[in-house]
Amino acid sequence: MLSTPGIGSGLDVNGIVSQLMSVERRPLLALDTKExxxxxxxxxxGTLKGALSSFQSSLASLTSPEKxxxxxxxxxxxxxxxxxxxxSATTGSYDVEIQSLAQSQKLKSGNFASSSSTLGSGTLTIQFGTYNGGTFTLNPEKAAQAITVSPTDSSLAGIRDAINKADAGISASIINDGSGDRLVIASKDTGLSNALKITVTDDDGNNTDNLGLSQLAYDASASGVSNLTETVAAGNAEMVIDGISISKASNTITDAIEGVTFNLLKDEIGTTATLNITRNTAGIEKAVSNFVNSFNELNQTITDLSKYNAETKQASILTGDFTVRALQNQLRNALSEPLKTAGGGLSILAEIGVSFQEDGSLKLDASKLSNVINDTSKDISTLFASVGKPSDSLVSFVSATSDTAGGNYQLDISQLATQGAATGSIPAALTINAGVNDTLDFTINGTSASIILAAGTYNADSLAAEIQSKINGESVFETNNISVNVTQSAGTLTITSDQYGSSSSIEITGGNGELDLFGTAVETAGLDVAGTINGASATGSGQTLTGTGDSEGLALQITGGSTGSRGAIDFAHGFAAKLDQVINKMLDGKLIDNRIEGINAKIDDINDQRESLIRRLDDVEKRIRAQFSALDTMIASMTQTSTFLQQQLSRLPTIDSN
Structure with a gap:
């Protein structure tokens, strides 16, 4: 066997085989071109999906009516x-005068040699409320807080750290005034109703003397003990709006003018400033302009991928592709079909100056848009977002889903939502004695906990405030976002859950104060709102009523009013919302994915063909080389025979020609 092709014949076997195989490999090159x-x-x-996803992201802000x-x-x-x-603010002009800023109360201790000086240990109980005429009225919205000061924290610095770590609505710091260190305690919240009352349970057994932890006791009421000194009085923010005096606990005021938030910076009595509330036309114009630009970017991507250049007779990679045509048609249909039940006085984009051009892009007429924005009878939000417009002011649109059909829906309420409550059967005892009638056990909205009331003599209002404060301050209830409102009528107490619906309930389950304070309480569970939307029974949860059938997913909040017919709700998916749904189906459905799967299947098939062809080519090359090897061997043999014969002939006797 010859080890080197062509050695026996002198032929360039490798070169000949290579040229023959290059012809055989032409189908392989065709497969490469196909792939x-x-x-x-x-x-x-992939580029198309990315462009759709980017456009969908740009729609997110437009689906909100507030935009x-x-x-x-x-x-x-x-x-x-x-x-x-x-x-929700009403456009208009207001005269505003700021007379004083809200302040938080600050208290200082006596002088101590250093921050390591020892005061004492025990418990500080912090209450918030209002001092007036020598009396302290508890703030029922602020729960009492207890701060434990251990013996290891009994120094001035240790007490400061224990207070700050407790996050009990107060802060502490140490200030050196030149003669020694003082502990300064401040309420974190401003306002008259957030003044401090600090009672002490002192480990030395005396809770009111000016020794031990009781040095931090503070009660500015007529009968109280104050071992701390007030340095800054609690105060409300005072302002005058259009001649109306307003007093608020905070320098951030959200409820003086509906929809307007003030952050007060300084007071200046006698100085009147003008407040102007206007439509944010620039923001709306920018939102619409951004929508047009975003759509045009998507349209340009689609055009670049599918256009045909008639001059160069050059097609793009997706020219004539059915999927691209279907996608374009769906987008254009979503933008062209009028909104029949939008409820905002607008139904097509052309009404705000947005129209299609010949190349499929959108054009914005800024002048036309501006005119519509300034027309108070028109609501552009309904043209873009999914919005319901109730005719009843006590019915508000909450949300809808993609399954909610546009339409005019009639609302009928058969039952209003109520809150769980417990009302005493007798006037409450106004004297609370420790260990006698100071505990109450509750199960509120399905969560159970107990409270301990502060011993003392109350009036009916202050007792209601004490109970509300202790319930709302109980950690178990706070963790579960449970709060209540406690009121009194002729001395009889009522506890009402802040939650509406069938999961709202107040149960007084025990405690040594139950009979003295409530007798045999009447407990009433809350009810969910009930009714129909367009004659179909809707699902109630608290004050929220959610539709079924055509109104599937339409959620409405009913905050009051009466039972019976409550008017209509005009609902429609705006263009941004419609496009969002269309693109969701494109990206999550099969329109593009089917094409991608089909392409991947073709690529897999090409790879299979390539592997099969490569195997066949290997066999062909082996066969050709075997044939040339045989030829090479045969020629080598013939050459060898020829050489032998020549040698033999040369040895024959020479014939004398003579």
């Missing part, structure tokens, strides 16, 4: 306050 085209199409559809109904606020003297307005 390259499929890969290009795959990249194109198109925002207002702006401007105060003529910005050094007095910063002001903002939301969509």
């Amino acid at each position: 390259a085209r499929q890969q290009t199409q795959l990249t194109a559809f 198109f109904s925002a207002n702006s606020a401007a105060l003529s003297d910005t050094s007095l306050a910063s002001v903002s307005a939301n969509s």
Whole structure:
């Protein structure tokens, strides 16, 4: 066997085989060309999906009604306050005077040699309320807080750290005034109703003397003991708006003018500033302009992938592709079909100056848009977002889903939502004695806990405030976002859950104070709202009623009013919402994915063909080489025979020609 092809024959076997195989490999090159085209199409559809996803992301802000109904606020003297307005604010002009800023109360201790000086240990109980005429009225919205001071924390610095770590609504710091260190305690919240009352359970057994931990006792009421000194009095923010005096506990005021938030910066009695509330036209114009630009970017991507150049007769990778045409048609149909039940006085984009051009892009007429924005009878938000417009002011649109059909829905209420409550059967005892009638056990909205009331003599209002404060301050209830409101009528107490619906309940389950304070209480569980939307029974949860059938997913909040017919709700998915749904189906459905799967299947098939062809080519090359090897061997043999014969002939006797 010859080890080197051609050695026996002198032929360039490798070169001949290589040229023959290059002809045999032409189908392989054709497969490579096919795969390259499929890969290009795959990249194109990936680019298309990315463009759709980017456009969908740009729609997110447009699906919110607030984006198109925002207002702006401007105060003529910005050094007095910063002001903002939301969509519920009414446009107009107001005269504003800021007479004083809200302050938090601050208290100081006596002088100590250093921050390591020892005061004492025990418990500090912090209550918040109002001092007036020598009496302290508890703030029922602020729960009492207990701070434990251990013997290891009994120094001035240790007590400061224990207070700050407890996060009990107060802060502590140490200030050196030149003669020694003082502990300064401040209420974290401003306002008259957040003044401090600090009672002490002192480990030395005396809770009111000026020794031990009781040095931090503070009660500025007529009969109270104050071992701390007030340095800054609690105070409300005082302002005058259009001649109306307003007093608020905080320098951030959200309920003086509906929809307007003030952040007061300084007071200046006698100085009047002008507040102007106007429509945020620039924000709306920008939102619509961004929508047009985002759509045009998507349209340009689709055009680049599918256009045909008639001059160069050059097609793009997706020219004539059915999937791309279907996608374009769906997008254009979603933008062209009028909204029949939007409820905002607008039904097509052309009404706000947005129209299609010949190349499929959108064009914005800014002048036409501006006119619509300034027309108070028109609501652009309904043209873009999914919005329901109730005719009843005590019915509000909450949300809808993609399954909610557009339409005009009639609302009928058969039952209003109520809150769980417990009402005493007797006037409450007004004297609370420790260990006698100071505990109450509750199960509120399914969660159970107990409270301990502070011993003392109350009036009916202050007792109601004490119970509310202790319930709302109980950690188990706080953790579960449970709160109550406690009121009294002729001395009889009522506890009402802040939650509406069938999961709302107040149960007084025990405690040594149950009979003295409530007798045999009447407990009433809350009810869910009930009714129909367009004659179909709806599902109630608290104050929220959610539709079924055509109104599937339409959620409405009914905050009051009466039973019976409650008017209509005009609902429609705006264009941004419709496009979002269409693109969701494109990205999550099969329109593009089927094409990608088909392309991948073709690529897999090409790879299978390539592998099969490579195997066949290997066999062909082996056969050709075997044939040339045989030829090489045969020629070598013949050459060898020829050489032998020549040698033999040369040895024959020479014939004398003579």
